[in-house]
Amino acid sequence: MSEVKGTGRVKRGMAEMLKGGVIMDVVNAEQAKIAEDAGAVAVMALERVPADIRAQGGVARMSDPDMIEKIQAAVSIPVMAKARIGHFVEAQVLQSLNVDYIDESEVLTPADYENHIDKWDFTIPFVCGATNLGEALRRINEGAAMIRSKGEAGTGDVSNAMQHMRKIGGEIRRLSSMREDELYVAAKELQAPYELVKEVAQTGKLPVVLFTAGGIATPADAALMMAMGADGVFIGSGIFKSGNPAQRAAACVKATTFWNDAKVVADASRGLGEAMVGINVADLPAPHRLADRGW
Amino acid sequence: MKVGVLALQGDVREHVSALIACGINPVHVRRPSELVEVDALILPGGESTTIAQLAEIFGLLDPIKSRIAAGMPVYGSCAGMILLADSILDAKDGQKTFGGLDITVRRNAFGRQVDSFESDITFDDGCPDLIKAVFIRAPWVENIGPGVKVLASVDSHPVAVRSAHLLATSFHPELTGDHRIHRYFIEEVAKPALEKVK
Numbered sequence: 001m002s003e004v005k006g007t008g009r010v011k012r013g014m015a016e017m018l019k020g021g022v023i024m025d026v027v028n029a030e031q032a033k034i035a036e037d038a039g040a041v042a043v044m045a046l047e048r049v050p051a052d053i054r055a056q057g058g059v060a061r062m063s064d065p066d067m068i069e070k071i072q073a074a075v076s077i078p079v080m081a082k083a084r085i086g087h088f089v090e091a092q093v094l095q096s097l098n099v100d101y102i103d104e105s106e107v108l109t110p111a112d113y114e115n116h117i118d119k120w121d122f123t124i125p126f127v128c129g130a131t132n133l134g135e136a137l138r139r140i141n142e143g144a145a146m147i148r149s150k151g152e153a154g155t156g157d158v159s160n161a162m163q164h165m166r167k168i169g170g171e172i173r174r175l176s177s178m179r180e181d182e183l184y185v186a187a188k189e190l191q192a193p194y195e196l197v198k199e200v201a202q203t204g205k206l207p208v209v210l211f212t213a214g215g216i217a218t219p220a221d222a223a224l225m226m227a228m229g230a231d232g233v234f235i236g237s238g239i240f241k242s243g244n245p246a247q248r249a250a251a252c253v254k255a256t257t258f259w260n261d262a263k264v265v266a267d268a269s270r271g272l273g274e275a276m277v278g279i280n281v282a283d284l285p286a287p288h289r290l291a292d293r294g295w
Numbered sequence: 296m297k298v299g300v301l302a303l304q305g306d307v308r309e310h311v312s313a314l315i316a317c318g319i320n321p322v323h324v325r326r327p328s329e330l331v332e333v334d335a336l337i338l339p340g341g342e343s344t345t346i347a348q349l350a351e352i353f354g355l356l357d358p359i360k361s362r363i364a365a366g367m368p369v370y371g372s373c374a375g376m377i378l379l380a381d382s383i384l385d386a387k388d389g390q391k392t393f394g395g396l397d398i399t400v401r402r403n404a405f406g407r408q409v410d411s412f413e414s415d416i417t418f419d420d421g422c423p424d425l426i427k428a429v430f431i432r433a434p435w436v437e438n439i440g441p442g443v444k445v446l447a448s449v450d451s452h453p454v455a456v457r458s459a460h461l462l463a464t465s466f467h468p469e470l471t472g473d474h475r476i477h478r479y480f481i482e483e484v485a486k487p488a489l490e491k492v493k
Contacts, residue, residue: 003412003449010411013306013431013470017340017373020304036387039349041304041342076387076402077342078432100408100432123409257303257325257349 006123011145029074038249050154051237086112119143133171137192151214156278219255226259243273299333305341338375363395368485397440460488
């Protein structure tokens, strides 16, 4: 009986288990416990939530291994961590720490402005951000086992996540309606491998789980993303930059499961106190937009 | 027979597809009113702490417990196995289960994601050929009570068990497109159990 680790099925399967759930950004063990108690399916361990990265500026990097290990020790749910785009050594470090998923993330400062990490090289699965279908398929071609729409992290403004989900969904629907002999040009236009384009055209969905991220701050935001076809939701700054994190976290979990039941979303939205203040994406100067990182 | 899939969180879609391939048109169960409609239930893979918590908040914990006690056939994969277990090790503080299956399950027993694996295993009751089993941060069964039968093991740890009307696997047959375990649940576990209740 031979046991094979790190297969595509094991990597993509891990993401399947997270479906219908909320993955929460946490910066220490206490926050990780709050997230687990609120019903998070996983936590993302990082040193600063995107809103603080935005406010403080400077180069944002992989987190301190000590901090990641403390969070791993504090909770029983999966722990994810972020590596810079193209920084394969940070990814190797995270793999050596046994994190459960690596997010090759535009929220950190990119280490390579041309290449992403060759994710096939790793036993640990990767999630990558995408703003459109071509970008998603390029990441999958590099070995990503899960995709998340990027949104605009650290803003509390859901409009970019909405735009990316509509774009990805719309491009998938367009492929599904094409004649087979049109898919070659579609692949050229999407700048994505023909085989993956053909697979999406046939199945009508991405070959991996699609979560959404970036600017989700309320239960209604989470439900909106599920209604747009997301398999689940990442909430970054939205929880621990709000007035009552434990309650807001639990409310977002409920709204994600019962996204198509407005009464449950309404009940979950009651008395949550202050949401994160937020920034309108339209007010962000273009060089400060994280979603534009990655190519 | 009406089969439900507990649809609070996890790989619900894969179990639904597997059941459809077995000729069953399953229903999603998120509320007590939907539970009442079903004769048998599948507990999917997912995060057991999240599923247990949502089940409690939305009033499904006790109704599912009493249905199991009254003989409702249930199959649980991975998180579903944890939810069926009478007791769990390495649990989150205060983590609840539906219980009913007299086993002790260790959560994440095979390790973190880096240790997740695929293996061809023998499933000894009614499935003569090897089964491709996918283990993801998988639990194993540490102790079994009387009346519980081990159907498959990995490195001498039980990974598939059944008692009369309950079946649990720590792997995910719903991910492989091989529907023998689902068919086994329908034909060998659920149907006989429901006949008996009648």
